Amino acid sequence: MEEILARCRERIERAAERAGRRAEEITLVGVSKTVPAEKIRGAYDAGVRHFGENRVQEREEKNEAFAGVNAVWHLVGHLQSNKAKRAAKLFHAVDSIDGWPLAERLDKAMKERVAREGAGRLRVLVEVRVSEETTKTGAHEADLPELAEKVLSLPNLELQGLMCIPPLFGEVEPVRAYFRRLRELRDQLAARLAVALPVLSMGMSHDFEFAIEEGATEVRVGTALFGEWEAARGASHA
Ligand SMILES: *Cc1c(COP(=O)(O)O)cnc(C)c1O
Numbered sequence: 001m002e003e004i005l006a007r008c009r010e011r012i013e014r015a016a017e018r019a020g021r022r023a024e025e026i027t028l029v030g031v032s033k034t035v036p037a038e039k040i041r042g043a044y045d046a047g048v049r050h051f052g053e054n055r056v057q058e059r060e061e062k063n064e065a066f067a068g069v070n071a072v073w074h075l076v077g078h079l080q081s082n083k084a085k086r087a088a089k090l091f092h093a094v095d096s097i098d099g100w101p102l103a104e105r106l107d108k109a110m111k112e113r114v115a116r117e118g119a120g121r122l123r124v125l126v127e128v129r130v131s132e133e134t135t136k137t138g139a140h141e142a143d144l145p146e147l148a149e150k151v152l153s154l155p156n157l158e159l160q161g162l163m164c165i166p167p168l169f170g171e172v173e174p175v176r177a178y179f180r181r182l183r184e185l186r187d188q189l190a191a192r193l194a195v196a197l198p199v200l201s202m203g204m205s206h207d208f209e210f211a212i213e214e215g216a217t218e219v220r221v222g223t224a225l226f227g228e229w230e231a232a233r234g235a236s237h238a
């Protein structure tokens with residue numbers, strides 16, 4: 001795992017260098033869906049501190065194995081509002097807010113946690129549907145300003161930026177336009193609402209270098225860290 005992680009970090013560093021950025025600006029989120037807990041633990045021991053899961057139930061099932069693990073857990077998959085309460089218990093960040101009902105339910109769930117445990121606000125990102133034809137999840141661009149403004153008004157959520165999952169291409173170069181688009185949307189939104197939205201979560205195993213060149217601050221890497229087998233199983237779940 002150390003070697004694989006080192007290779008990942010090197011790819012991040014080289015992409016950052018090309019873009020005139022510092023590698024420390026970029027957070028590696030190891031997407032560990034379908035990956036057995038021991039293997040995730042191995043990545044943690046090697047130094048990965050952020051992990052992404054796409055299903056609440058899977059995260060719950062793995063929870064026992066992570067006692068004493070001091071990692072940041074991101075929910076990166078579509079979340080149904082009726083699971084908001086369960087998600088708020090185990091995740092530190094929900095990177096896939098796609099509508100108001102979900103945001104409202106999460107805020108309410110966090111309010112209870114804040115009162116009971118003194119927990120901090122929940123970090124959230126709005127997921128944007130950058131391609132209308134091929135992507136099924138995320139908020140529509142047209143709804144973004146109003147949604148972001150409303151999410152910012154919620155006391156127990158902290159909106160930090162945007163996330164996207166571009167359509168898959170045989171070649172990776174065309175995907176760059178989607179990353180650029182997300183960055184533009186973020187810049188416009190931050191100016192319009194006069195807030196800092198520092199986080200751009202974009203880029204996966206096959207295209208994260210492009211994402212970094214276009215401004216990603218978080219890359220979500222599954223296959224390149226955990227191997228092909230788990231990734232194939234993940235695809236069959238989706
Ligand atoms: C699975 C997944 C990833 C990781 O994809 P890889 O191609 O395996 O790196 C990233 N983001 C989301 C939302 C995912 O579901």
